[in-house]
Amino acid sequence: MNNDKHTVVGKRIPNVDGYEKVTGSAKYTIDMVLPNMLHGKILRSPHPHARIVRIDTRRAEQLPGVKIVLTGKDTLGRKNGIWRSYRELCDEEILCRDKVRYVGDAVATLAATQEDIAEEALSLIDVEYEILPAVFNPLDAMKEGAPEIHDGCERNMNVYRQIEWGDVEEAFEDCDHIREDTFYCSSQAHACLETHCAIASFSHDRKLTLWTSSQSPYYTQVLLSDMLGLREGDIKVLKPHTGGGFGGKLSLDSAQYCTSLLSMKLMRPVKIVLSRAEEFAATKRRTPIHYQLKLGAKRDGTLLAKKVRAITEGGAYTALGGTALYLTGFFSSFPYKYPNFQYDGFRVYTNNEATSACRGFGAPQANFVSESQVDMMAEDLGIDPVEIRRKNGMTPHHEIPDQAVIQSCGLQQCLDAIKKYIRKRGELPPNHGIGVSAYGFMSGGIFNWIDTPYAFSAAMVKINVDGKVDLFTGATDVGQGSNTTLTMICAEELGVHLEDITLHVGDTSVCPVDLGAWGSRQTLMSGNAVKMAAAEAKRQLLEVACYYLKPNIVYDLNIKDHWIHFTERPYRRVSYFDVVKDAIRGKEGNPILGYGHYTPHGKGMVSPAYSFGVQAVEVKVDTETGQVDLVHITTAHECGKVINPIGLEGQVEGASIMAAGWTLTEDMQTRDGKIINDNFRDYKLLLAEDVPKMTLLEVDTYEPEGPYGAKEAGEGLTIPTGAAIANAIYNAVGVRIKDMPITPEKVLRALEKKAAEEKDSEQFVAAASA
Amino acid sequence: MEVKCPVCNKQRNSSMKIARHIFGTGDKSHRGWVNSQGVSFTDLLIAQAMEAGNRGFTTLAEIIERVQETA
Numbered sequence: 001m002n003n004d005k006h007t008v009v010g011k012r013i014p015n016v017d018g019y020e021k022v023t024g025s026a027k028y029t030i031d032m033v034l035p036n037m038l039h040g041k042i043l044r045s046p047h048p049h050a051r052i053v054r055i056d057t058r059r060a061e062q063l064p065g066v067k068i069v070l071t072g073k074d075t076l077g078r079k080n081g082i083w084r085s086y087r088e089l090c091d092e093e094i095l096c097r098d099k100v101r102y103v104g105d106a107v108a109t110l111a112a113t114q115e116d117i118a119e120e121a122l123s124l125i126d127v128e129y130e131i132l133p134a135v136f137n138p139l140d141a142m143k144e145g146a147p148e149i150h151d152g153c154e155r156n157m158n159v160y161r162q163i164e165w166g167d168v169e170e171a172f173e174d175c176d177h178i179r180e181d182t183f184y185c186s187s188q189a190h191a192c193l194e195t196h197c198a199i200a201s202f203s204h205d206r207k208l209t210l211w212t213s214s215q216s217p218y219y220t221q222v223l224l225s226d227m228l229g230l231r232e233g234d235i236k237v238l239k240p241h242t243g244g245g246f247g248g249k250l251s252l253d254s255a256q257y258c259t260s261l262l263s264m265k266l267m268r269p270v271k272i273v274l275s276r277a278e279e280f281a282a283t284k285r286r287t288p289i290h291y292q293l294k295l296g297a298k299r300d301g302t303l304l305a306k307k308v309r310a311i312t313e314g315g316a317y318t319a320l321g322g323t324a325l326y327l328t329g330f331f332s333s334f335p336y337k338y339p340n341f342q343y344d345g346f347r348v349y350t351n352n353e354a355t356s357a358c359r360g361f362g363a364p365q366a367n368f369v370s371e372s373q374v375d376m377m378a379e380d381l382g383i384d385p386v387e388i389r390r391k392n393g394m395t396p397h398h399e400i401p402d403q404a405v406i407q408s409c410g411l412q413q414c415l416d417a418i419k420k421y422i423r424k425r426g427e428l429p430p431n432h433g434i435g436v437s438a439y440g441f442m443s444g445g446i447f448n449w450i451d452t453p454y455a456f457s458a459a460m461v462k463i464n465v466d467g468k469v470d471l472f473t474g475a476t477d478v479g480q481g482s483n484t485t486l487t488m489i490c491a492e493e494l495g496v497h498l499e500d501i502t503l504h505v506g507d508t509s510v511c512p513v514d515l516g517a518w519g520s521r522q523t524l525m526s527g528n529a530v531k532m533a534a535a536e537a538k539r540q541l542l543e544v545a546c547y548y549l550k551p552n553i554v555y556d557l558n559i560k561d562h563w564i565h566f567t568e569r570p571y572r573r574v575s576y577f578d579v580v581k582d583a584i585r586g587k588e589g590n591p592i593l594g595y596g597h598y599t600p601h602g603k604g605m606v607s608p609a610y611s612f613g614v615q616a617v618e619v620k621v622d623t624e625t626g627q628v629d630l631v632h633i634t635t636a637h638e639c640g641k642v643i644n645p646i647g648l649e650g651q652v653e654g655a656s657i658m659a660a661g662w663t664l665t666e667d668m669q670t671r672d673g674k675i676i677n678d679n680f681r682d683y684k685l686l687l688a689e690d691v692p693k694m695t696l697l698e699v700d701t702y703e704p705e706g707p708y709g710a711k712e713a714g715e716g717l718t719i720p721t722g723a724a725i726a727n728a729i730y731n732a733v734g735v736r737i738k739d740m741p742i743t744p745e746k747v748l749r750a751l752e753k754k755a756a757e758e759k760d761s762e763q764f765v766a767a768a769s770a
Numbered sequence: 771m772e773v774k775c776p777v778c779n780k781q782r783n784s785s786m787k788i789a790r791h792i793f794g795t796g797d798k799s800h801r802g803w804v805n806s807q808g809v810s811f812t813d814l815l816i817a818q819a820m821e822a823g824n825r826g827f828t829t830l831a832e833i834i835e836r837v838q839e840t841a
């Protein structure tokens with residue numbers, strides 16, 4: 001591929017909405033105020049498991065300024081869930097009618113003229129609960145006699161998923177060395193700067209408009225339609241700028257649902273903004289997982305068989321946990337060519353906040369345990385950690401039986417780049433260590449959860465008489481930069497300048513359907529739709545241009561810098577603006593419209609494409625305190641053709657730090673089901689001062705399924721950091737931490753244990769030789 | 771030796787693989803068949819999750835073999 005051919009793609013383009021964001025003029029849902037707007041609040045359960053005996057709302061209703069109080073009895077009693085075809089997995093009422101299942105479950109909602117009145121009114125709602133026994137650990141929840149969290153769900157088994165190819169049992173018999181290890185991956189809050197929020201406005205024509213902070217306005221529209229009994233077309237979802245999502249704004253949430261209910265009753269706009277404490281307690285979170293891994297290898301390091309058993313803590317509801325359960329299994333095989341693989345995953349309900357999608361969608365957990373174990377295997381066999389990865393690593397055109405075909409794959413080049421970096425780094429200071437982890441991730445999921453008949457992504461391009469272009473897409477920018485990426489793709493394909501394009505996003509009434517921002521899907525899937533729409537509009541212009549330029553049929557025309565020209569003889573040209581005018585005249589005055597869509601077909605079960613990378617993290621361990629400091633993060637990465645290098649760098653840096661925080665400091669501590677560190681003082685996100693120097697080593701690949709050869713570069717980058725840190729700690733001080741988060745206390749205890757074992761061993765040798 | 775799923779007739783080369791298939795499918799008819807054999811689908815699945823080894827699935831594999839022999 002000749003990169004020089006591109007005029008926009010591959011260039012360092014600042015975010016198209018960057019100016020608004022850095023100057024503070026960008027408007028988020030949280031900033032918005034509508035005329036005549038009321039303020040809503042939600043009363044949440046203080047109990048992890050209880051039956052609602054009675055709710056008395058009278059005192060709250062009598063408070064001056066309170067307009068209405070609603071409970072589950074005022075709803076249609078439907079249950080929300082993204083797997084609409086599997087009703088048993090639609091299990092969340094959102095506003096509970098009979099029973100609460102975690103601390104934070106919503107039991108009532110109200111609207112008042114002022115936010116402080118609404119807050120005061122919450123304390124005036126009297127709820128009588130019959131407290132039920134609760135269970136917080138999935139291992140306990142499966143035991144006979146454990147409290148049944150959902151009626152009829154025996155022993156709280158929510159979802160079971162399996163993946164298998166080859167014959168692991170036979171293969172283990174051929175192995176020279178087998179390791180069996182257990183690991184635990186902890187939870188993580190999405191910690192978006194903008195908490196969940198919504199403003200709903202229901203009008204007398206029975207149409208609902210919802211402004212909200214969402215990763216998928218289309219899912220919000222569809223799920224609200226189910227829950228409210230309205231037609232999809234009667235609900236318009238508008239998404240202003242969004243202050244982060246990370247998987248947490250994909251499900252229908254309590255702010256969206258309760259504002260809609262309140263507004264439908266009052267015919268007035270109602271706004272709800274979740275507090276930071278509610279954001280921690282009552283949204284969703286990363287799935288904690290217990291793993292048992294069995295890994296078998298030949299003496300030369302060939303990995304022959306792998307068996308994975310995972311028990312995931314589901315919390316109170318299914319949410320998107322079934323997909324996290326499947327993907328943690330699928331990505332447990334990455335990025336290696338295991339000839340034999342078996343996965344059994346069990347998702348179990350507990351009386352905690354539900355777990356769901358969180359950046360990486362189960363893959364960071366899989367990678368933490370798998371890449372820790374690969375390092376342990378390498379050490380057992382006396383093989384260099386990079387070399388064992390090279391020996392088994394995926395290569396282009398690798399097929400995973402019944403699951404996926406990897407087309408482009410630059411893993412081996414990434415390993416080369418990391419090896420070179422480590423060699424160049426040379427000898428490390430005392431208590432420093434470098435750990436390595438290799439990974440791969442999907443470019444969007446082939447998962448039609450909501451059973452939509454629409455294409456997964458669609459876009460429309462409209463060229464107006466002045467040559468300006470309107471790009472309509474349902475893709476969702478939640479801060480990851482898809483607005484810029486898609487505008488760049490449109491400009492490249494049409495041959496116009498970025499400033500010629502006006503982007504229209506975040507409005508379900510005018511934008512074509514797109515499934516939204518999850519599974520790292522926007523660049524490949526929405527990008528393909530935009531490219532197709534632009535190409536269709538361009539084709540119509542070139543048809544008209546042929547009348548001017550009269551090319552021989554063997555010649556191609558192209559558009560660049562507002563000229564339509566012979567591709568090979570650019571001096572033979574006609575003005576883009578003139579052609580646009582004539583094209584519109586020729587269409588009886590209608591603008592030029594191009595429509596594009598993308599849905600993966602024949603691409604296996606998981607994704608149409610996969611990105612790969614290898615990360616090396618250098619840490620410094622303080623052996624007196626157990627404190628782990630990040631010294632340097634180097635990521636060798638391939639994501640096909642890089643559309644916007646600035647966007648890619650932002651994703652690498654943000655993802656690595658989010659993953660490092662999950663690994664080292666972020667710990668959702670609970671007592672009897674209540675999250676006790678539900679604020680940014682006690683929940684320890686990494687801060688700017690914790691961020692080490694980072695280096696990105698970009699490896700060139702080309703993905704045939706992606707626009708201009710591009711594939712994902714978003715969630716995947718959260719995957720390798722956890723294992724790389726764990727491996728670096730082992731490399732630095734010789735202790736292996738297998739349960740997250742890797743706190744100073746755990747490191748210190750492990751160092752003490754290691755010292756005691758070494759002392760015992762010395763005494764034994766001394767006694768034996770005496 | 772080919773072993774058939776007693777519910778949907780899917781064929782695999784061992785009773786263990788058919789047991790895995792039955793748990794993996796897990797729909798009403800497969801679940802119902804397991805429960806009709808005097809064992810509990812959920813209990814066996816949970817045994818598989820919680821215990822070392824493969825007791826949950828081997829128990830079902832043995833039942834499948836017995837049924838196949840008597841068929």
Ligand SMILES: [Zn+2]
Nearest residue numbers: 775777778780
């Ligand atoms: Zn069957």
